[in-house]
Every structure is written in C-alpha cells, then in structure tokens.
Amino acid sequence: MSKSIGDKFESLYLSGKKGLAWLVDPDDVDGYTSFSQNIQKAIKAKIDFFFLGGSLLQRNNISETIQLIKKQCAEIPVILFPGSAMQFSDEADGMLFLSLISGRNPDLLIGQHVSIALELAKSSVEILPTGYMLIDGGEKTAVHYISQTIPLPNHHPELSVATALAGKFLGLKYFYLDAGSGAPDPVSPEIIRAVKNAIKAPLIVGGGLNSLEKIKLAYQSGADLVVLGNAVVQNMELLEEVSSFLETIHVRVN
Numbered sequence: 001m002s003k004s005i006g007d008k009f010e011s012l013y014l015s016g017k018k019g020l021a022w023l024v025d026p027d028d029v030d031g032y033t034s035f036s037q038n039i040q041k042a043i044k045a046k047i048d049f050f051f052l053g054g055s056l057l058q059r060n061n062i063s064e065t066i067q068l069i070k071k072q073c074a075e076i077p078v079i080l081f082p083g084s085a086m087q088f089s090d091e092a093d094g095m096l097f098l099s100l101i102s103g104r105n106p107d108l109l110i111g112q113h114v115s116i117a118l119e120l121a122k123s124s125v126e127i128l129p130t131g132y133m134l135i136d137g138g139e140k141t142a143v144h145y146i147s148q149t150i151p152l153p154n155h156h157p158e159l160s161v162a163t164a165l166a167g168k169f170l171g172l173k174y175f176y177l178d179a180g181s182g183a184p185d186p187v188s189p190e191i192i193r194a195v196k197n198a199i200k201a202p203l204i205v206g207g208g209l210n211s212l213e214k215i216k217l218a219y220q221s222g223a224d225l226v227v228l229g230n231a232v233v234q235n236m237e238l239l240e241e242v243s244s245f246l247e248t249i250h251v252r253v254n
Helices: 005-015 032-044 062-072 105-124 141-146 157-169 187-200 212-221 232-233 237-248
Strands: 019-024 048-052 078-080 095-101 126-134 174-178 201-206 225-228
Touching: 005 078, 005 126, 032 062, 032 237, 048 062, 062 078, 095 105, 095 174, 126 141, 126 157, 157 174, 157 187, 174 187, 187 201, 187 212, 212 225, 212 237, 225 237, 232 237
Parallel strands: 019 048, 019 225, 048 078, 078 095, 095 126, 126 174, 174 201, 201 225
Antiparallel strands: none
8 A cells, every 4th residue: 555544544634535434343244255245345335444343352353354355455454443452463454543532441541552562563553543532322332331431422522622632632643533333323513523623633433323414414524534333234335325425525535
C-alpha cells in the first residue's frame, strides 16, 4: 500500500471525503464460502478498510481471518480493532491502539497497552493512537459489560467534548465515538458535531448505525469514517447502499 493508514485517515479529515469500514467479528466467520462471498460484496461496495475484532473472541482465528481477506483483496487495509491485547496478529496492516478515555478502567487506559508494547515494537503493524469513547446507545451492550465502564450520555455534548479534548492534549491522533454493536440508538448528531469541531482531527463513528438514514446523518454531522458491524451481519446489502450514497455526493476516498 502506497499510503500509510494514518495518511488515509488524515486525508479523510483534511479533504472532507468520507470513508466506510466493515467491522468483522472473527467469531461470526463460520465458513470459507459464505465469508468469501461477503468479502466480494465488500470489495464491490468499495469499502476503504476492514476492521477486525470483537468484545469477546471465543475462537483464536484472527490470523486465519486476515489471511482469508488478504487472499481476495490485498489492497484494502486490515485494521485490528482489539477488545484486548490478546486480539493481535502481526499479519494485520494496522492496529487501533485504543485508550478508553471515556471510562476509568486503568487496564483499558494503559494496562493492556503495556502488556503488548514490546511485541508491537518488533512488528511492522502500523500503530494508530486512538481515543476511544463509549456513548450511551440506549441499552447496555457487550463492550460496556466487558469494559466495565459507564458510557458518556448521548445528549450532553460538553462531556464528550471535554473528554475528547483531554485525549487530544495527551497526544492521541484519532478519535472513535462508539455506541456499541447492536445499540438501539447511534451516537447523536449533536455529539458528533461538537466533538468534530473541538478536536479538529479524524473522527470515526460506529454503533447503532443500522439504516442508511442514520448513516447519512452521521456523515453529515462530521464523521470522517463510518464503521458498520452488526448491521452488515444482518444485511450485507447495506454496504452497497452506503457506497451508492457516497458515489452520489462524490466524496469517496477512492
């Protein structure tokens, strides 16, 4: 890949173009044929990134899943979105080095990071320092339970802004607002808009985005990159719908 992943994130922010990522949970990869077909649909939809990870992985098949993806499309970066330090493979192109700045669990602020740091230093995986913020999506999701943290309220932008700014002042380069997989409600437009205006940095948004209208609103509110996970498991055609929308407004990265 000619450009680093960080450069691509920055390009999204600086150009005003919009990106699309498919979040693959390796536990959902049941068979080679069906997964391969879904990869082809993702390629057709011109997604910009594969994100890979989950709150609770029950099978040790991260490397195998990466190999399946790269076998069909080596040009689309595969980025680890880890729920813990154990969810690592040096076959990935990049890794969101997540600091859960919305919570007060020290293990997810710095603990997990220390345990994997030496291994990362030996690898060629691109490290992407990311401020990860959980937003209340209407019900407790797996990520809230696993992280043992309280999400930020979805209708008090000032709290999210203060949290994001603290992360920026600590040197984090990218920010991820997440309502959690399968959340009834996505991150509110008010929070997306307020955080984007405050941090002036690449902004990733995911969780609860299960319809084209919700996804459009996230983009229009300031999301540079939208991540689709559970919604795609239920309906792979959603990727193509989003792709068609991005083509219509002529703001694709590709």
